[in-house]
Every structure is written in structure tokens, then in C-alpha cells.
Amino acid sequence: MVKSKKKYNFTYTANFSSKIIKPKNIKELRQYLNKPFTIVGNMRSYGDTFIGNGNHISLSNFNNILNLDIKRRVIEIESGASLRDMNEKIFNKGLILPCMPGCKYVSIGGMIANNISGKLLTNNKIENFIHSIKLINNKNKIIECSRKKNKFFFYLSIGGKGRTGPIISAKIKLSKLNSSFIKQESLYFDSYDSFFELLIKLKKFRYGVCWVDFTKENFEGILFLGSHYNTKDKKHFFYYDLKLPSFVTYLISLIVKMKLTTIIFNYFFKTKNKLFKTNILKLNNFFFPQNKIVNWNEFFKPHGFFQFQIYLNQNNLPFIIDKIKKLMNIYQIFSNFSIIKFHDNKNINKFSLSLDFPIYNNKKKIKKFINYLVKKYDLEVELSKDIVLNKLNNSTLNKNDIFNQNNKMYFNKNFNSNIFKRLLKYD
Numbered sequence: 001m002v003k004s005k006k007k008y009n010f011t012y013t014a015n016f017s018s019k020i021i022k023p024k025n026i027k028e029l030r031q032y033l034n035k036p037f038t039i040v041g042n043m044r045s046y047g048d049t050f051i052g053n054g055n056h057i058s059l060s061n062f063n064n065i066l067n068l069d070i071k072r073r074v075i076e077i078e079s080g081a082s083l084r085d086m087n088e089k090i091f092n093k094g095l096i097l098p099c100m101p102g103c104k105y106v107s108i109g110g111m112i113a114n115n116i117s118g119k120l121l122t123n124n125k126i127e128n129f130i131h132s133i134k135l136i137n138n139k140n141k142i143i144e145c146s147r148k149k150n151k152f153f154f155y156l157s158i159g160g161k162g163r164t165g166p167i168i169s170a171k172i173k174l175s176k177l178n179s180s181f182i183k184q185e186s187l188y189f190d191s192y193d194s195f196f197e198l199l200i201k202l203k204k205f206r207y208g209v210c211w212v213d214f215t216k217e218n219f220e221g222i223l224f225l226g227s228h229y230n231t232k233d234k235k236h237f238f239y240y241d242l243k244l245p246s247f248v249t250y251l252i253s254l255i256v257k258m259k260l261t262t263i264i265f266n267y268f269f270k271t272k273n274k275l276f277k278t279n280i281l282k283l284n285n286f287f288f289p290q291n292k293i294v295n296w297n298e299f300f301k302p303h304g305f306f307q308f309q310i311y312l313n314q315n316n317l318p319f320i321i322d323k324i325k326k327l328m329n330i331y332q333i334f335s336n337f338s339i340i341k342f343h344d345n346k347n348i349n350k351f352s353l354s355l356d357f358p359i360y361n362n363k364k365k366i367k368k369f370i371n372y373l374v375k376k377y378d379l380e381v382e383l384s385k386d387i388v389l390n391k392l393n394n395s396t397l398n399k400n401d402i403f404n405q406n407n408k409m410y411f412n413k414n415f416n417s418n419i420f421k422r423l424l425k426y427d
């Protein structure tokens, strides 16, 4: 295998050195599928889903928009195109994919294979917006799959982390976009009761995300709610995000892993949002605030950070969050960034909680903490973010058919990646 410079996941917690192969056409791609392979998107994952021990194949040469049906609001796009490429094309045509991750540099294939979630208050998974996908199956044939045709391939490939073979293209359902702005309201809460009271307001909004201050003993944070803001100004803004020079990211890395830094940052963040409760934001600022500094992940070099994401409901949210806080004190670890998102398709009853843990000399402790917590409370973990679990628990397995060996007739036997190796324990 040809070795080259190390490539890392976004959190700097896993890497590989082999060269990335970029087939130019389907014929070439098919040939590579006869040998052990892993599929690489734009490597923005927090976990180890795109890292394996075969050829790393990228579909970056498959990056065209094949069709844009403005009337029916459907785009057919190749999997190697980035979300940014797609947005540049569709925003100006008055269309938007309402379910987008907080990063526009991801590939379409990567978004589908990880079944990303966005800021929607309902239907907050990209699976709800995929009409059909074309992929190369385990017989090395191109097949089209949808909810009606080849449906097992369809369901297993969305969130399938590449295991059913490379997705070539997808037909994606878009929504009408009548403005280039989002009106955002910031609502402060300082207890579980005040948080649940605020949820009544959700019905008036389309998007929402909740920032939680995990350095506080009480349940405190800001609920951000947003809707498209009707204005005559339909001009869309595409500007360059900032990439900080390495000496600046190095200087920041010296303080970012200190709990005191998080306490100070949280104080100012909270104060600002308590003072400025209503904001009119450009689409990019609302959907991709983390892209303003593209290389902020370098602040966490050299050890990186772990993201731990679990799903909760109204009943167990307070109990589990209290338990997490108590255990974090015992293990002496802290989360510098904590987010709650909404995941129910009808009522507001399913939430995801994601916690970022900076790594310094505490790697073993964080791993122990996460594995203990998941096992003890049988928590459902979002595997696209995970790199720490050493065993699949029932709640997580039940939601991830791609890890169920009963479905193996749909898997490509030449495919491998670290997450499957780690959780299914094969060599």
C-alpha cells in the first residue's frame, strides 16, 4: 500500500497514512471494489467511520449536479459534491435543504452515509429528504434504491457508513426558500422546568438548537429558535471562511483545554445572548456558525477531543443529565461545548445531547466514563460521532441495523472500517 502524509478525522483522534484513491469513472471504481476498501468523503467525521485497513476510496471526481427540477424541488447530485457546492447552486434558485449539518464542507455521500441531523425541530435527519440513491452493490452492480425499490439497500445505506457499497448519487427533496435571512430568538433557561416550559414556543418555529452550560450545577443554557425571515432582499451571500495560521491555533491550544477558559467563554456567550435576544442572521451564519473559523479543531491539537452524543426523551433527560454531571465530577472531566437538538418527528419528545471533551492527559478517564455510562443506563449512542465505545449495547444496536449481522447479504464483503472492527470485534 502506498503511504503518504497522515490524514486525520476532524477531532484528531484517528488517522491513516495510505494514499487516497480517486477513481475517475465507474469502471475504475468498480475495479477497486474487488479489493478491501473503505470509502472516504470529505473526512469531516468526528469518529473513525472513514478509516480502515484497505484502499481508501474517495468519490471526489463524482461531483456533478445531474439535474435540478425547480418545479418539483428535487436535486439529483453526485455523492462527491460538497454541501457548499450544492448550496451555491440552489440558494439562488430559491431552494434549500432544510436538514443540514453544522459544516458545509461535507460531501453529499458522507451526509447520507452518516444520516446527519441538522437544526430542524421535526424530521431532523437527512433520511427524511432522500427520494432515492444510486449505489454499487455487493454484486458490483449499479442499483437505484428508494422506499419502494430495493428498499433494504435504501434503508441500510442511509446511515450505513459505506458498508453497503459506494453511493454514486442521490435525489434529494428540497424546500422553498423565500429569503436569505433567518430570524433567530435566544431564550435563556436556568432549570429543567424553565427549559420544558420554553418548548411550548417551538411550534411557531422551524429550526432550533439548544446550548447548555455544562460547567454549571443547575440546568442552564440558551435555546436558539429560528424561522425564515421574509424580506425582499433575496441576495445570497457566499463568503470565505477564515483559516487561522498555525501559530495562532497553537497559542489558543495552550488555554482551550482549561476548564477556566470554558467558564469564562460561557459567561460571555450567555451574557451576549441574554442581551441580544432577537437577531436577523444570514443563512450561512445561522446554519454553519462553526465554519467561520474553518480550522478551529486545530485548537485541540495534538490530542484532539471526543464528542459523545446520545438520545434522550422528556422523561429521562433530567435524570441522565444529572447523572452525567455527577460522574463528570467524580472522573474530573469537563465538557467545553454541549448541545441539545430535537429529534421527534411529531411531538417534542426525543432529544440528542452532544458533549465535547477536550483530551489532554485524561483520554483513559473519558473512555471509561463513556463506556460505564452507556452500559449502566443502556443509552442510545450516535455512532457517526463515536470513537470510544468498545461494545454495542442493546439500545444502540436496535437503532443501527447496519451493525446487525442478520443483514449481511446486503453488505459488501470487501468493505471494512474501524468502527465496524471496533464494535463487531473482527480482525
Ligand SMILES: Cc1cc2nc3c(=O)[nH]c(=O)nc-3n(C[C@H](O)[C@H](O)[C@H](O)COP(=O)(O)OP(=O)(O)OC[C@H]3O[C@@H](n4cnc5c(N)ncnc54)[C@H](O)[C@@H]3O)c2cc1C
Residues within 6 Å of the ligand: 010, 038, 039, 040, 041, 042, 043, 044, 045, 046, 049, 050, 059, 079, 080, 100, 101, 102, 103, 105, 106, 107, 108, 109, 110, 111, 112, 113, 114, 115, 116, 117, 118, 160, 161, 162, 163, 165, 166, 167, 168, 290, 291, 384
Ligand atoms: C464543524 C462540524 C459541524 C458538524 N455538525 C454536524 C451536525 O450538526 N450534525 C451531524 O449529524 N453531523 C455534523 N457533523 C459531522 C459531519 O456532518 C458528518 O460526519 C458527515 O458525515 C461528514 O461528511 P464527510 O463528507 O466529511 O464524510 P466522511 O467523514 O469522510 O465519511 C463519513 C462516512 O460516510 C461514508 N461515505 C462517504 N462518502 C460515501 C459514499 N459516496 N458512499 C458511501 N459511503 C460514503 C464514509 O465511509 C464514512 O462512513 C459536523 C462536522 C463538523 C466538522
